[in-house]
Amino acid sequence: MGLQDSLLPGLRHVTKQLAQLLLLVLLLWILFSLVVFTYFTDSQVNQPHKITPFNSESEHSTYVQHSSRAIMASHNSHWRLYADRKGPFQHRQVFQPPRAREEFYFRNFGERHPRARKYLRKPPRSGYSDDYFSNDWSVVRGLWKGQVSSKMLNHRLQRALRDHVHSNKHNVLYKGQRKANKSVEEMLCQMKRQAQLRTLDGSEQPFAHLGFKQLASSKLQKMYTTCAVVTSAGAILNSSLGREIDSHDAVLRFNAAPYKGYGKDVGSKTTIRIMNSQILANPKHNFSSSLLYKDITLVAWDPAPYNIDLHKWYQQPDYDLFTPYINHRKNFPEQPFYILHPSFIWKLWDIVQSNTMENIQPNPPSSGFIGIVMMMNFCEEVHVYEYIPSMRQSNLCHYHEKYYDAACTFGAYHPLLYEKLLIKRMSTASEKDLKKKGKVTLPGFSKINCPL
Template sequence: MRALVVSIWVFINLVFFGMCGYMYLLWSQYWMFIERQTGTTTSTYDQQIYYYNRGFLPNDSNKTHNETKLRIKHSLKDNVTVTLIKNSKPRFPNLQGREFELDTKKYICFKNDSFKNCSSKSLEFKEKILKELRRVLEDEGNVLKISAENPYNVQYKGTKGNFYDKTPKEIMCELKKIQVKTLKRGDVDRGPHNLGDFLPKRGLFENRKFNSCAIVASAGALKDSNLGKNIDAHDLVLRFNHAPTKGFEPDVGRKTTIRVLNSQVVTRKEFNFLESDIYKNVTIVAWDPSNYKATLDEWLEKPEFNLFPTYIEYKKRNVKARFFLINPQSLWELWDFLQDNSPSRLRRNPLSSGFLGLGILLPLCNFIDVFEYVPSTRVTKRCHYYDPEDNPACTFGVWHPLAAEKLLTYYINTIDDRTVFQDGYVRISGFKNVKC
């Protein structure tokens, strides 16, 4: 009799939970139907973040959703189809509500704070920011969320792990196996527009080493940071895209050694790449993503944004210019590394320029200080220090897998938490210091 009662109880529970799951799926499909019916309306918020992360000027209001479709078409093989979900509501809500505060000064240490009080503030902020980054990472990896978006046809075959299960040294040894390569003359047999004739004979800073290097993010938290002198004290300073120094010297410094650009900055007229002084008298490193499994020849034939004519014109005008192109296969090797060490499924898009910059400098520098990449107590809704636009997703990521990048970067950091969260930079040892 007892067995019968237990069996009936189990059956009733199975039916109940099955019905709940079924109703949830119906609710999910309903929202997808609504989105298909209202597909002509795009989310301004999502578009802003999309274009921020891809290098567009923040106030470019004439970009259309068709351009997003065109972008996806460029990065897919002809026989691959993709469903683009526009203005989409989450199919399954995030049950962990956002508790993280932006633009608050309560965690900032002031001159009259005792060492103990400052340490307490730093610890509390650390716990909150890491919790938020982990929440975002877990939320992005939710298999019940929209999973059709795969514009680069990523077919990951590795085994997802967790960097917390490894020591920082083990992580660095894995990262050391990856070489972020720039294209050299011998890598390309002439190529489109005779590209091979214009490529450098040597790789980026081949046979050169630096002691101290700085990577300067473009984060809004750099505004009023007074980090300029600290940044300029480094032997090499790397910046991104069109982030200016003029007028912001107290916060971001004056020196620029390398400027890492995505292909849109090189190709789009509004960035005035061929004429603007911001791209002159510095080493330029440009990147353009390929399909996940594309060969170098396939990418050369069909880049996402055709930067080759502009590259050649720049080299013609500036014969001695140091202008390098990243081998796009290196981008996906870095992505694989991050996915190998992330328990959650990553966004199937290339990593951010920030993590790429770290990959570029690790073989060259004794140590790298990365400014306002891992958020400090100055974290703000402001996307960039040079523009007043607000957008919190610039910190946590909408297109790039920023949460995973920042969690791992903090894990391999070697400097104290007060410096990370109050001063605003992490320090990563260069490969020369890693004995594997």
């Protein structure tokens, strides 16, 4: 018994130490597990979302197209419900674009572009590859030369293009011819013949029955000598183009792009403002009260089915532009306000597709392209700023927003790349204007002479 009594304290001490050691190991294991769990959770959160077809513009585009139609045109999963509204026949829900990603970055354009601006960049989040921002300048240089292909886009934008072609939400069925090597004269004459401006005049059903003829403004036909089309591209910042832009007889602006505070770069004159239907439907734009939309000519558009089913379009527009249009015409009957006819929108798409052998996104053209062609209808000469990127090119979507995405320049929802290629091929601007000002110059339809 004496020996056992003498060993017991030692055993108790050893047992206590083992218990403490096991407890310490257990705590370390729990801590390690938490660290691993947190790491993989964060990695999943930061993974880029699968690109899925957009259900509206992004000009976005917004996304995008704008958009954009609010762009980013291929990230449908980010959109959040923010308000309900009633369309002409149904109760529908309106969605707002994804929150802007604060992805600032350095972009040194290298020795070939010594005057180009350097942009701040935060390193890509975990899960984003360098390809997310790659290839931009090779595409820009391709546009300058009038030689560009979707294969030059980064993998993300190529995947977005394929997804939109596959989804074909507007049931586009193109049966026309394709020719990628038309002369400038052929392209301009095709544009003049097929892209005559058409607005909703209330003569067709269901609009005739609903009294739209009494609401419609008189025909949009005023002629101007020189016109400026001012895109909302971020590259227009620090351009000092404001005075040149304001020197034109008429100035076209897009969606909710402001000019106050940006006059040095974008000018202050506004003659016409073209808007996608989100501007009218989304309360945050204050369409009925904002001074942006006063004392100028307004033009709105919304994507309809490719087969131009006006009944279906009226019942199920992408965003309800009809109710705000009716209210605005009643409250401000003297202000010119037009809705573009869907046939005009889709004829422009047909023109773009007919000038490339590649399958373009079967979604409506961007507001930018629509606005350029619209101005060619009633201007003798059209000067377009930063539609084709200049030396200031960046991934900043709009000069008035901190939102970065190459899709805003090269397209995801909208066939922007192909639109810009077509505009570049028709341009008469000098290489200096193109690179320094991001300016292309186009003749108006009245100045285009075509064979009978």
